[in-house]
Amino acid sequence: MAPIGFLVVFFAWPVLAIVGRGFAAGGLDTVLGDARTWQLAGFTVASAAASTLVAVVAGVPVAFLLARVKLPGVGLARTLVLVPFVLPTVVVGLAFRALWPDGGVLPIVLANAFFNVAVVARTVAGLWARLDSRTTDAARALGASPWRAFRSVTLPALAPAIASAAAVVFLFCATSFGVVLILGGARYRTLETEIYLRTVDLLDLSGAAALSLIQFAAVVAALVLGGLARRRKDGARIGSGSARRPRGGEWWVAGAAGVVLALLLTPIVALLAESVSAPDGWSFAGYRALTGTGERGALQVSGWDAALNSLKVAVDATLLAMVVGVLASVVLVALRRSPAKSARGLGETMDAVLMLPLGVSAVTVGFGYLVTLDALPGDLRTSPYLVPLAQALVIIPLIVRMVLPVLRSVDVRLRQAASTLGASPLRVWREIDLPLTLRPLVAAAGFGFVVALGEFGATSFLARPTAPTLPVAVATLMGRPGELNNQMAYAACALLMLVTVLAVALIDRLGRGRVGEF
Amino acid sequence: MKSRAVRAATAIAVVSAVAAGCSLSNGDGGPQQTPTVTLVTHDSFLAPQEVLDAFQKQSGIKVSVLKQGDAGSLTNKLVLTKANPIGDVAYGVDSTFASRALAEGVFEPYTSPEADRGPQRYAVDPEHRLSAVDVGDVCVNVDTNYFTAKGIPAPSSYEDLADPKYKDLLVAEDPATASPGLAFLLGTIAKYGEAGWKDYWAKLKANGLKVVSGWEEAYTKDFSGSSGKGPRPIVVSYASSPAAEVGDDGKPRTKALLDTCYRQVEYAGVLANGKQAESARKVVDFLLSQQFQATVAANMYVYPARQGVDLPAGWAQVAPLPQKPQTLPADQVQAGREKWIGEWRTLVQ
Secondary structure, three states, rough: HHHHOOOOHHHHHHHHHHHHHHHHHHHHHHHOOOOOHHHHHHHHHHHHHHHHHHHHHHHHHHHHHHHHHOOHHHHHHHOOOOHHHOHHHHHHHHHHHHHHHOOOOOOHHHHHHHHHHHHHHHHHHHHHHHEEEHHHHHHHHHHOOOHHHHHHHHHHHHHHHHHHHHHHHHHHHHHOOOOHHHHHHHOOOHHHHHHHHHHHHHHHHHHHHHHHHHHHHHHHHHHHHHHHHHOOOOOEEOOOOOOOOOOOOOOHHHHHHHHHHHHHHHHHHHHHHHHOOOHHHHHHHHHHHOOOOOOOOOOOOOOHHHHHHHHHHHHHHHHHHHHHHHHHHHHHHHHHHOOEEEEHHHHHHHHHHHHHHHHHHHHHHHHOOOOOOOHOOOOOOHHHOOHHHHHHHHHHHHHHHHHHHHHHHHHHHHHHHHHHHOOOOHHHHHHHHHHHHHHHHHHHHHHHHHHHHHHHHHHHOOOOOOOOHHHHHHHHOOOOOHHHHHHHHHHHHHHHHHHHHHHHHHHHHHOOOOOOOO | OOHHHHHHHHHHHHHHHHHHHHHHHHOOOOOOOEEEEEEEOOOOOOOOOOHHHHHHHOOOOEEEEEEEOOOHHHHEEEEEEEOOOOOOEEEEEEOOOOHHHHHHOOOOOOOOOOOHHHHHHHHOOOOOOEEEEEEEEEEEEHHHHHHHHHHHOOOOOHHHOOHHHHHOOEEEEEEOOOHHHHHHHHHHHHHHHHHHHHHEEEEEEEHHEEOOOHHOOOOOHHHOOOOOOOOOOEEEEEEOOHOOOOOOOOOEEEEEEOOOOOEEEEEEEEEOOOOHHHHHHHHHHHHHHHHHHHHHHHOOOOOOOOOOOOOOOOOOHHHOOOOOOOOHHHHHHHHHHHHHHHHHHHHHH
C-alpha cells in the first residue's frame, strides 16, 4: 500500500487538484474545439515519434556493439553513451542552436533523440547479450544470410526490449520541455511547452487543464501500445550469448555504431571545449570559478556546494524511489502470478499507472504542490525535502521498469523448494531472492541516481537558492550576463558529466553492465 | 565474487544512508530563537549576505529567501496560494503583473515610512499595498564594434529597427515566454498605440527580425556583443546590460538605445493572510532602506527606486537610467496583456 499511498499524495492529488481548478474555471470546450490545439497535439506526437524512430535506428547498432562485440573500448562506450541522458537541457539546446542557428523541427527531433539513444542502446543490449545464439546459428546453418537471420530470428527476439525502450523514449520526447522551447522558439510548440506557458505565464488554468487531458491521453496510448508490444513476444530464449570480434558484415554494423557514438560525443566535446575557451584563447577560469559563486555572485553558493547538494539530493531521491519502486514491483509480481484473472488485470493496470508520472508535465505537478501540500503537516510546499520527493517521482517509473522483469524471473519453484525444506520466509528471501536480484537492484538504483543527478524540470521549480543542484546552477549561470558566468556554466556541465561517468562506471561494475534497461 | 558484490552493495547502502541522513537533517532544524520571515521573490533576486546579516542583527528578524521563477510565475504562484501564502512578504511582482496581484487581493495595505524617499513616484495603488523597490528598463542594445567596423551608424530609434539598412540584424524575445520580450512589445504599444503597433511589427518582421524564446539565447548565442559572439548586433536586453560588457580596457563593447526603453518597476508588499505581518512590514522597510537599495544595481542589474542612492562606478557613462522610457498604465496592461500576446503570436509567428 505504501507505494500507492506515496503516488496518491505526491502525484495524483496535486495533479488532480490543479487540473480540477482548470475544470472549475470552465472553457475547456473552447480549447478542445480550437483547431490550433489539435495542430499542437499533432506536432507533439509526430515530432516525438520521429525522435523515437531516430533513437531506435541509432540505438540498435550501438546495442549490438555493447552486447556482441569484443573490442577494446566497448566498456568505455557503454559508460559514455549514458552521458547525454543527464546533460542539462538548456546546455544541449544551446549546443544544437550553435549548429542550427534558426532552430526548427530537425534540430528538435535530433536533440530529443540525442538524449535518448542511451535508453534504446542499453535496454536492447541488455537483452541481446543474454539472447541464446544457437537459434541464429541454426538459421545460418540452414542457409539464411546474416541479414535474413537477423531479421527473422534476432529482431523478433529483441522486439520486447525495443518496444519497451521506444515507449519510454516516446514519453520522454513527448514531454520534453527545454529543448522545444530553445530550438522551437516562438514557432514550434508542443503540448508541454504550451501547458507551461498557459500555467506559468498566463495563469490560464482551464486552457492548461484541457491540454493536460490531451497529453494524458497520448501518454496512455503510448503506454498501452508499448505494453502490448512487450507482451506479444515476451518469450525470447535466454541463454548465454557471447561477445566476440565482429566478422564480415558485422564490421559495418559496428562501424555504424561507431559513427553514432562519434555523433553523440560531438556536442559533449564541443561543450568541453566551450568550458575551456575564453575570448582571448584557452583558459581554465570557468573551472577555477567553481570554487566561487560566479561573476557578481550569480549563485548564492559555490559551484562545488551545488555539486555536493546534487549528490545529496540524488542519494535521498534514489533511496526513496528504491523503497517505493521495489515494494511496488513486489506487489505487481504477486498480482501477476495470482491465479485470479481480476488480480492479473489489476496488476497490469497498476503497472501502467506507475508509469504516468513520466507523462505529466512538471509544471502541473509543481503548481499542484502549491495548492495541495499545505494541507500536510509541516507545510511541505516550501520544504527542502520537496526536491528529493519530486525527483523520486520521476525515477520511480524507471526503477519499476528495471526491477519488475528481474523479480519476475526468480523461479517460484526455487522458493517453494526452500520453504518445503524448512526455510523461514526471511531465510528464503536472503538465500534465494537477494542473491538473484541484488545486482540488478544495484544497477536500477544506479540508474535512478544518475537520472536524479540530471533532473531539471521538477527540481528547478522546487530547489531553494541556498541549495541549488548542478543543473539548476547551470541554468542560473546561463541566465546571467558576463563571460565568466558562461564559462562557469560549461565547467559545471563538465563536472556533472564527470560525476555521471564515475557513478555509471562504478554501478556498471557492480551490476555487470545492466544499468539503464527498460 | 558473490560476497564481494554483497559487501560492496552493503557499503554503498551504508554510505548512502549516512549521506541521506546528513542531507535530511540539514534542513531548517535546530532551535530557532529569532523569528524567520520568508521573503518570496523571483529568480534574479540577489542580495549580499552581509547586508541580510546586518538587518538580522539590527532588527532581530532572519530573512529566508524563497525564489519562485520569473516575475510572471512568481505573481501567479502568489495568486494560487493567496489563502495560505508560502511566505510573509513578496518582492519582484513587476508593473506588468502588479494589477493581477492587486485584483486578486494578494497583498495587504502597508505604507512604509521609507516610501516617501522616492518609491512613491512609482505608486500603482492608492491603498499602498505595493511599494516600489527597483526600476529596470528593457532597451534595445547594440554591439558598437560591429557598427564601427561596418562604417554605418548604429540605429537609435524604433523606426531605425524597421529600416532596411538594418535588415536581419535584430534578435528579440518571445513576449509569451520572456519578460524582456513582453516589455519590448509593451514599449512598441506605448509608442505606436493600440492602433499602430501591429503595422510596426509587420515591418520588423519584413526586416528580418528573429524571435527566440528566452533572454539567454538572444543575448548569449545570437547577439554579437557578448560572450557568444553570435551573428546579430542588435538585441532586446536591459539598459544596464552594457555594464556587464566592459572590456579590460575599461571601454564598453555595447550600448543601450535610450529611446527604445520600456520601464518595469518591481514592487514589494506584505502578503495578506501571512502569519507574521508585523515582521513582514519591517522587511518591506528594509527593502526600501538605503542599505539594501545601494546593493540592487550591482547585484540585480536594476536601478534603486529610492532617491539619492549611488550607482556603481562607471554606470553613469555605461548604463545611465533612461530619462524618458515608454510606460503603460498598469490597468491597461492588465486588460490587454493576453489579447496583445495572442495577436502578436498570430502576427509574428
